[in-house]
Amino acid sequence: MRTKQEYLIRYKDGNLYCELADIWIDPSKPVKKALITHAHFDHFTFGCEEYISTKETAILLKERVGDNIKIKTFEYGEEFKINGINISFHPSGHILGSSQIRFIFAEEKWLISGDFKLQKDQTCKQYEIVKTDYLISECTFGLPIFKWDESNKIANDISKWIANAPEKTSLLFCYSLGKAQRLLNEISQTNFKGKIYSHGSIHKMNKSYRELGIDIKDTIKIEDKKKIDELKGSLILLPPSLSKDSYLKNFKNIQTAFASGWMSIRALRKRSGYDKGFAISDHADWDGILEVVKKSEAKNVFFHHGDSEALSKYLVEKESINVLLFGK
Amino acid sequence: MSLKKFSELFGDLDSINSTNNKIAVLKNYFLSNDPIDNAWAIYLLTGKSNKRFISGRYLKNLFSQIYEYPQWLIDICYLKVGDSAEVITLLLKNKTNSRKKKLSNISLNELLSETIPALSKLNEEEKNLEIKNLWERLPEENHLTFNKILTGTFRVGVSIGLITKSISKLINIEEEIISHRLMGDFKPSTDSYEFLINKNINIQELNSKPFPFLLANTIEDKIFKNSINDFQFEWKYDGIRMQLIKRSGNISLWTRGQELVNESFPELVEKMSHIKDDFVLDGELLVWNFKEQIAFDFSLLQKRINRKSPTKSIQIKYPIIFIAYDLLEINGRDIREIKLENRRIELEKYFSKWQIKTENNISDIFKICDLIFPKDWPDALTYKEKSRENNTEGLIIKKKNSTYSSGRKKGIWWKYKVDPMQLDAVLIYAKGGSGRRAGLYTDYSFALWKDKELIKFASAYSGLTNIEIKELDKWIRKNTIEKFGPVRSLKPEMVFEISFEKIQISKRHKSGIAVRFPRITKWRKDKKINDADSLENAYELMKKIS
Numbered sequence: 001m002r003t004k005q006e007y008l009i010r011y012k013d014g015n016l017y018c019e020l021a022d023i024w025i026d027p028s029k030p031v032k033k034a035l036i037t038h039a040h041f042d043h044f045t046f047g048c049e050e051y052i053s054t055k056e057t058a059i060l061l062k063e064r065v066g067d068n069i070k071i072k073t074f075e076y077g078e079e080f081k082i083n084g085i086n087i088s089f090h091p092s093g094h095i096l097g098s099s100q101i102r103f104i105f106a107e108e109k110w111l112i113s114g115d116f117k118l119q120k121d122q123t124c125k126q127y128e129i130v131k132t133d134y135l136i137s138e139c140t141f142g143l144p145i146f147k148w149d150e151s152n153k154i155a156n157d158i159s160k161w162i163a164n165a166p167e168k169t170s171l172l173f174c175y176s177l178g179k180a181q182r183l184l185n186e187i188s189q190t191n192f193k194g195k196i197y198s199h200g201s202i203h204k205m206n207k208s209y210r211e212l213g214i215d216i217k218d219t220i221k222i223e224d225k226k227k228i229d230e231l232k233g234s235l236i237l238l239p240p241s242l243s244k245d246s247y248l249k250n251f252k253n254i255q256t257a258f259a260s261g262w263m264s265i266r267a268l269r270k271r272s273g274y275d276k277g278f279a280i281s282d283h284a285d286w287d288g289i290l291e292v293v294k295k296s297e298a299k300n301v302f303f304h305h306g307d308s309e310a311l312s313k314y315l316v317e318k319e320s321i322n323v324l325l326f327g328k
Numbered sequence: 329m330s331l332k333k334f335s336e337l338f339g340d341l342d343s344i345n346s347t348n349n350k351i352a353v354l355k356n357y358f359l360s361n362d363p364i365d366n367a368w369a370i371y372l373l374t375g376k377s378n379k380r381f382i383s384g385r386y387l388k389n390l391f392s393q394i395y396e397y398p399q400w401l402i403d404i405c406y407l408k409v410g411d412s413a414e415v416i417t418l419l420l421k422n423k424t425n426s427r428k429k430k431l432s433n434i435s436l437n438e439l440l441s442e443t444i445p446a447l448s449k450l451n452e453e454e455k456n457l458e459i460k461n462l463w464e465r466l467p468e469e470n471h472l473t474f475n476k477i478l479t480g481t482f483r484v485g486v487s488i489g490l491i492t493k494s495i496s497k498l499i500n501i502e503e504e505i506i507s508h509r510l511m512g513d514f515k516p517s518t519d520s521y522e523f524l525i526n527k528n529i530n531i532q533e534l535n536s537k538p539f540p541f542l543l544a545n546t547i548e549d550k551i552f553k554n555s556i557n558d559f560q561f562e563w564k565y566d567g568i569r570m571q572l573i574k575r576s577g578n579i580s581l582w583t584r585g586q587e588l589v590n591e592s593f594p595e596l597v598e599k600m601s602h603i604k605d606d607f608v609l610d611g612e613l614l615v616w617n618f619k620e621q622i623a624f625d626f627s628l629l630q631k632r633i634n635r636k637s638p639t640k641s642i643q644i645k646y647p648i649i650f651i652a653y654d655l656l657e658i659n660g661r662d663i664r665e666i667k668l669e670n671r672r673i674e675l676e677k678y679f680s681k682w683q684i685k686t687e688n689n690i691s692d693i694f695k696i697c698d699l700i701f702p703k704d705w706p707d708a709l710t711y712k713e714k715s716r717e718n719n720t721e722g723l724i725i726k727k728k729n730s731t732y733s734s735g736r737k738k739g740i741w742w743k744y745k746v747d748p749m750q751l752d753a754v755l756i757y758a759k760g761g762s763g764r765r766a767g768l769y770t771d772y773s774f775a776l777w778k779d780k781e782l783i784k785f786a787s788a789y790s791g792l793t794n795i796e797i798k799e800l801d802k803w804i805r806k807n808t809i810e811k812f813g814p815v816r817s818l819k820p821e822m823v824f825e826i827s828f829e830k831i832q833i834s835k836r837h838k839s840g841i842a843v844r845f846p847r848i849t850k851w852r853k854d855k856k857i858n859d860a861d862s863l864e865n866a867y868e869l870m871k872k873i874s
Binding site: 144146268269270276310313 | 342343344345398400401404405408409410411414415418419421422763764765766767794
């Protein structure tokens, strides 16, 4: 067995790092060279000399943080070389442009899953099974109590939720990049035919998605709406950061909901303070993680982003898969 | 009319925060379902049934056995979810697709009066098979309700008050009447539901049932502006609040938690049945120190509460007394609308009559509460301060001209509790909470200094705000020294002010002391662990009191 320092990719200062290529993956502090799996802010930091990502991720990032960053882009599946290491992006199904990153060096394959899901999502490319020797996987929802319903079922539940309160304005909180567009896409295929509004931060992302060729229903920017009384029976998409804000005082007679995987647990639903929770996630559920681990044919697995205690023990005991610890 | 509808009701109630909307949903449900299923719904929602057909542990074991699931994995999931029935429901998802005929429309009544009771007649193996069979046949959306019924954990934030309000709205009858009808035993049947929604009010049919209890509010400053003569003062006993009822010759003892407890206190039932009059008394049951004429500690009463048909020796070892503080009904006449000061006169009159006339001596088990007569408010304060000497918790202050209404009505009765005792202690352990607090560390243990060592002296889980809980949870995760199952030992760093009601010697605890009702009253971020109190401080506190 090799020591931690000898792994091609390891943890350094709380981030994934490949020493041989001197490149970081989704670093949380400025570095020279950073590979970016997707455009969510918890995977991005300002101040790196150079970023490398997929084309979609680059466009979304620039839309969010401005043009003032240097990004080199590659297509999915296109291999590029850094210090003799072959690197390529592969669809991870999390949001538009999101990717897994594969490293090949001296016939040894490493795969960083990035944030991923296996569920169908019409707003981004489906997860691609990539074979590897070493897998570094996220495990945000690494417990068997997490099992997602089909997203059209959730969309129908949302549509019913709005229809059952025709006198109210329904505020649905969701992440402004990815989740919001996926929900919009799904909800527009349900029986709900009322008006949909979205917050400026979401509206901006909708526009980028459309420009990248994704079919997203056109919504009205809520900031442009002057007469609050006319919002009865309509749906408004807002980012979760506004949920406890005085912002809500802008509306009358509301019902609120949060769309997140955590909402499958009653205690969390109750504690969240929203009236209702819809359990829909852009991360893999338990079965999803297990499927990826198996299909990747990895002999060695590392977990990060989540509590991996249960998952690790389960894989070792039930599947005889070698789960390794980084030691942070 | 079905488990399906009831599950929907449960889901709706669970996701509605406004009381008015909950009432509307309940009212609708009652209107559109069979009386018998309505009766069951009330029975379940109000927690009238705490019957547990199988334990949460059993349910988890059973799931583990049937689906070859490691027990440890279920336990980790439980820590996140905090409810056995819900964990199993989540784990069952997508596992029960079988070709068996679905029980999509089973009525609540059939499920609760036939299917589930039938389980207890089976041997373990048959029972397990039958539960698996039911899991496979019941639609997935109904699993949570079913599992919750099995494990007897049906608490969904629907209070009896809410049911009372919805029924009251439904038939347009005052809440008091409905609340009276809902008191005590409620047998889920068509009759009981029809009785509940009967628009004709009949006193006879309400016979053994207690009146809704009137509860005291915490003291408010504005009371001190009033004349002291407007109020009646009593000691606040720390026992079981109870209504002692004799109607048509039959005695019923009802606790405030609406339990009929005749069987636990047979000597009281026996003696009181010799009184010729019929009556309803409101009072307190205590274990009594007859030599000193004060109450014994509540812990002795606990030895009696859960014991049905106590032996003679238990009755002698823990002698009880019922102290009446109010008379609500006398010989069929409801006198709750009479002013308190006049009810008191009636109470005293009847009490002396009973003492003289009754052949059996009742004074060794029944008395009326002594009144206190403070000269002015500062004097009342002095009485309050002395309350620990006679083992009471403070004073109850009642408006003399008040009638006996129900609930925690404002501006009638107040409790003026003696200030709690306090010590500053160091947080040393934390444990995951359950229910709503699942996934957070919310059960804490605190320690005091003994020389250079921290000795655990109390556990508490109430008193912090939700924001503080979250903040502390974060800190706990970062400052864990060791994990033992759900418990973490922590770096001693955080000091909290702990308040409690009583402090006494205890051989069971390493600290040598036990405190009653410990709770967190302040997060002392201003204090370092060296500023925390020592066990010696605790002993001094104990000396000061006794």
